[in-house]
Amino acid sequence: xxxxxxGPGPAVIAVAQVAITVGxxxxxxKAAAAAVAQAVQAGARLVVLPELCDSGYVxxxxxxxxxARGLAAPADGNVTLGQWRSLAAAHDLVIVGGFCELGxxxxxxxxxxxxxxSGTRAVYRKAHLWDKEKLVFTPGxxxxxxxxxxxxxxxxxxxxxxxxxxxxxxxxxxxxxxIAAPVNWPAANWPAASWPxxxxxxxxxxxxxxxATSGVFVAVAxxxxxxxxxxxxxxxxxxxxxxxxxxxxxxxxxxxxxTAVCELPRAxxxxxxxxxxxxxxxxxxxxx
Amino acid sequence: xxxxxxGPGPAVIAVAQVAITVGxxxxxxKAAAAAVAQAVQAGARLVVLPELCDSGYVxxxxxxxxxARGLAAPADGNVTLGQWRSLAAAHDLVIVGGFCELGxxxxxxxxxxxxxxSGTRAVYRKAHLWDKEKLVFTPGxxxxxxxxxxxxxxxxxxxxxxxxxxxxxxxxxxxxxxIAAPVNWPAANWPAASWPxxxxxxxxxxxxxxxATSGVFVAVAxxxxxxxxxxxxxxxxxxxxxxxxxxxxxxxxxxxxxTAVCELPRAxxxxxxxxxxxxxxxxxxxxx
Numbered sequence: 001x002x003x004x005x006x007g008p009g010p011a012v013i014a015v016a017q018v019a020i021t022v023g024x025x026x027x028x029x030k031a032a033a034a035a036v037a038q039a040v041q042a043g044a045r046l047v048v049l050p051e052l053c054d055s056g057y058v059x060x061x062x063x064x065x066x067x068a069r070g071l072a073a074p075a076d077g078n079v080t081l082g083q084w085r086s087l088a089a090a091h092d093l094v095i096v097g098g099f100c101e102l103g104x105x106x107x108x109x110x111x112x113x114x115x116x117x118s119g120t121r122a123v124y125r126k127a128h129l130w131d132k133e134k135l136v137f138t139p140g141x142x143x144x145x146x147x148x149x150x151x152x153x154x155x156x157x158x159x160x161x162x163x164x165x166x167x168x169x170x171x172x173x174x175x176x177x178x179i180a181a182p183v184n185w186p187a188a189n190w191p192a193a194s195w196p197x198x199x200x201x202x203x204x205x206x207x208x209x210x211x212a213t214s215g216v217f218v219a220v221a222x223x224x225x226x227x228x229x230x231x232x233x234x235x236x237x238x239x240x241x242x243x244x245x246x247x248x249x250x251x252x253x254x255x256x257x258x259t260a261v262c263e264l265p266r267a268x269x270x271x272x273x274x275x276x277x278x279x280x281x282x283x284x285x286x287x288x
Numbered sequence: 289x290x291x292x293x294x295g296p297g298p299a300v301i302a303v304a305q306v307a308i309t310v311g312x313x314x315x316x317x318k319a320a321a322a323a324v325a326q327a328v329q330a331g332a333r334l335v336v337l338p339e340l341c342d343s344g345y346v347x348x349x350x351x352x353x354x355x356a357r358g359l360a361a362p363a364d365g366n367v368t369l370g371q372w373r374s375l376a377a378a379h380d381l382v383i384v385g386g387f388c389e390l391g392x393x394x395x396x397x398x399x400x401x402x403x404x405x406s407g408t409r410a411v412y413r414k415a416h417l418w419d420k421e422k423l424v425f426t427p428g429x430x431x432x433x434x435x436x437x438x439x440x441x442x443x444x445x446x447x448x449x450x451x452x453x454x455x456x457x458x459x460x461x462x463x464x465x466x467i468a469a470p471v472n473w474p475a476a477n478w479p480a481a482s483w484p485x486x487x488x489x490x491x492x493x494x495x496x497x498x499x500a501t502s503g504v505f506v507a508v509a510x511x512x513x514x515x516x517x518x519x520x521x522x523x524x525x526x527x528x529x530x531x532x533x534x535x536x537x538x539x540x541x542x543x544x545x546x547t548a549v550c551e552l553p554r555a556x557x558x559x560x561x562x563x564x565x566x567x568x569x570x571x572x573x574x575x576x
Contacts, residue, residue, distance in 0.1 A: 127571055131562030141574060160564075165453030165501060166575040188561055195532070202500040202531040209497030212490040213453060243490040244483070273476055274419030276448075283415055286429060287454040 010263040011151045013178070013217070014039035015048045015248070017236040017256040019225035022056025025071060029054060029083055031255070032097065036084075038257045040091045045151055048221040049097030051126075051159050051182040052110060054080040058228040059136060065108070068136045072102035075123045081113050089117040094149045096156050097221075098182035101125070107138040112156050112182050114147045121147045126158035127167070144171045144179075152177035152264025155216075159183040162220070163206050165213065172214035172279065177264035179210065181220045185233040194233075204235050204249045212243025215278045216267045224253045241267045298551040299439045301466070301505070302327035303336045303536070305524040305544040307513035310344025313359060317342060317371055319543070320385065324372075326545045328379045334439055336509040337385030339414075339447050339470040340398060342368040346516040347424060353396070356424045360390035363411045369401050377405040382437045384444050385509075386470035389413070395426040400444050400470050402435045409435045414446035415455070432459045432467075440465035440552025443504075447471040450508070451494050453501065460502035460567065465552035467498065469508045473521040482521075489521050492537045500531025503558045503566045505550050512541045529555045 016035035020028050032049050039047045051057065055071035075081060084095040094116045101111035101123070110126040110133055125140025126133075144157045144167060155176035161167050162181045171179055185203050188194035195201045200208075211218040218239040223232050237248030238260040246260035270278040304323035308316050320337050327335045339345065343359035363369060372383040382404045389399035389411070398414040398421055413428025414421075432445045432455060443464035449455050450469045459467055473491050476482035483489045488496075499506040506527040511520050525536030526548040534548035558566040 127574060128569055131564055134563060139571070141571075143574065160569070163501060164570060165457065165497075166570070166572075169453065170575065186561075199532050202496075205493055205531055206497045206500060208490075209453075209494045209501075212494060213451060213497075243493055244487050273474075275422060276419055281416055281448070282452060282454070283427070283429075284454075286415060286431065287458065 008150060008152050008265055010261050011045040012043040012259050013046050013219055013238060013262045014042065014044035014257055014259045015219050015221040015236045015238055017222055017224055017234055017250055018050055018053060019255050020050060020053055020056050020223050020227070021225065022058050022227055023067070023071065024056065025054045028056065029080055033083060033087065035255065035257055036087050036095065039259065040093070042257065042259045044259055045092065046094040046154070048180045048219045049095065049182060050221045050223040051098035051184045052100055053097050053182065053223070055100035056227060057184045058230045064132060065136045068100060068108055072100040072108050074102050074104065075111070075113065075120065081115055081120055084113070084115040085119055088115050092117065094151060094154060096154065096180040096182065098158055108136055109140060110137045110158060112158050114145070114154060114156055116149060122156065124156045124158070126161060128160045128164055130160040143174070146171060146174045146176045155179045157181055159185065162210060163203070165210065168210040168214055172216050176216055177267040178217040178219060178262070181218065183220055183222050185222050185235055187231045187233050200249060201233050201235055203233060204237060207237065208239050208243045208245070211239040211241055213278070215241040215270045217241055217262050217264060224255060296438060296440050296553055298549050299333040300331040300547050301334045301507055301526060301550045302330065302332035302545055302547045303507050303509040303524045303526055305510055305512055305522055305538055306338055306341060307543050308338060308341055308344050308511050308515070309513065310346050310515055311355070311359065312344065313342045316344065317368055321371060321375065323543065323545055324375050324383065327547065328381070330545065330547045332547055333380065334382040334442070336468045336507045337383065337470060338509045338511040339386035339472045340388055341386050341470065343388035344515060345472045346518045352420060353424045356388060356396055360388040360396050362390050362392065363399070363401065363408065369403055369408055372401070372403040373407055376403050380405065382439060382442060384442065384468040384470065386446055396424055397428060398425045398446060400446050402433070402442060402444055404437060410444065412444045412446070414449060416448045416452055418448040431462070434459060434462045434464045443467045445469055447473065450498060451491070453498065456498040456502055460504050464504055465555040466505040466507060466550070469506065471508055471510050473510050473523055475519045475521050488537060489523055491521060492523050492525060495525065496527050496531045496533070499527040499529055501566070503529040504555045505529055505552060512543060
């Protein structure tokens with residue numbers, strides 16, 4: 001475990017479940033700022049916000065790409081990222097959140113940024129696009145970045161990405177202590193839940209397994225607020241490296257800020273009971 | 289979906305949680321036969337038995353390899369596999385179970401076999417060894433076999449293997465409809481459970497995520513019966529391709545036979561809601 005005695009200690013991690021409205025970026029930024037303020041009140045040093053939390057998600061069926069393009073902006077000089085930087089500087093925070101990016105290549109990306117007081121530390125473009133996103137966005141082709149922060153090493157991926165164990169493993173092998181995942185988890189039916197009574201949604205199960213399988217913290221910020229008839233699981237949660245929730249899942253269509261005290265570098269110890277190691281016991285030569 | 293109109297239809301799948309005693313292969317075979325008989329009574333066409341269900345698991349600390357060697361036998365002419373073949377022939381079954389194998393190379397393997405009326409269809413050697421197994425067994429170096437049976441395509445892996453998503457994915461990409469997993473899931477504490485109140489053990493969560501992530505059925509046969517001070521999660525379960533349990537988890541230290549009606553070829557449809565496909569949406573070129 002490469003954790004120095006003066007390494008990062010315990011810190012409050014927050015995930016913000018925010019009500020978002022497509023096409024209302026000012027209102028959405030205001031809602032995000034309010035959620036960040038609430039997290040700060042609870043002592044948070046890192047806040048995760050949902051996927052596409054500036055633009056909204058359910059673009060108009062008639063021409064979704066056109067509506068998305070009207071709401072997209074480059075990462076450089078981005079109003080949303082500027083807001084996050086101001087909040088990060090004012091409160092000594094790391095903020096991870098999703099935004100609708102207009103690339104320098106003229107293409108649209110479903111992106112997420114890691115921002116701290118020093119500015120934008122990383123921009124990640126979602127690599128596994130969901131359903132109609134394929135009509136709007138270009139998939140990213142870079143692995144999830146792992147950013148060394150004051151709290152520990154923070155990786156970011158977006159929504160459906162988290163359901164690909166190959167992607168989670170890449171982040172873990174690259175040294176992530178925490179995977180921060182802005183998501184918009186659509187619910188199949190409304191108002192009825194799409195998962196069996198007494199069960200957690202499969203998305204939550206996969207997030208728990210992602211944590212336990214690689215021994216990392218996972219922080220998922222989902223959204224709420226029915227948008228053009230689409231509802232959400234609203235399953236924001238924080239999972240410990242053993243796979244058990246430290247906070248959430250919320251599973252209610254309402255704004256929420258969840259917090260948990262996490263010592264992120266604890267995730268560097270991959271030992272299990274006995275002579276076992278979550279990463280060391282892999283047989284990569286056989287994974288062909 | 290490559291499922292012919294006259295392809296396999298629904299069938300009863302069973303997992304047998306059996307009480308096993310190290311060093312008592314005759315008694316263990318008798319217990320396994322009784323569990324198979326119970327499954328047959330319930331209409332089962334496929335029965336999964338636990339890991340190392342002939343030899344037992346907790347070999348003596350003084351010289352575990354020597355005790356295991358005294359209990360191991362080659363796959364050819366194996367008494368345990370012969371019993372399974374007789375049962376399979378008598379009741380038109382597929383049986384998947386773990387046994388202690390003496391290889392032709394003189395080494396010991398923690399193996400599992402797929403047996404039907406025609407004989408031994410596959411022998412698989414556990415590739416991810418747990419804890420002190422490393423003192424006894426040689427790890428296998430072949431991927432999980434996928435056996436085309438009358439019920440559908442059955443893959444087999446053993447216990448800790450199932451916790452490596454790379455391994456599960458290999459089986460799914462090779463066409464598995466069902467992953468049959470003989471396990472011995474040790475519990476960290478006894479009699480207190482080692483998982484938080486209200487939660488399922490991480491092993492169960494990982495089995496559920498394995499199913500949901502690749503859209504396959506997963507059938508886990510755990511064991512019961514405290515052995516030399518080691519207790520077991522006894523978490524036998526059958527999971528559907530959506531990740532939700534069809535039967536179990538048992539989570540009680542007692543013999544149990546669980547059944548579920550499963551149409552295995554249904555697992556060949558990897559479509560999710562919308563324009564999504566569990567395997568087709570992978571980005572293998574990025575998984576380096």
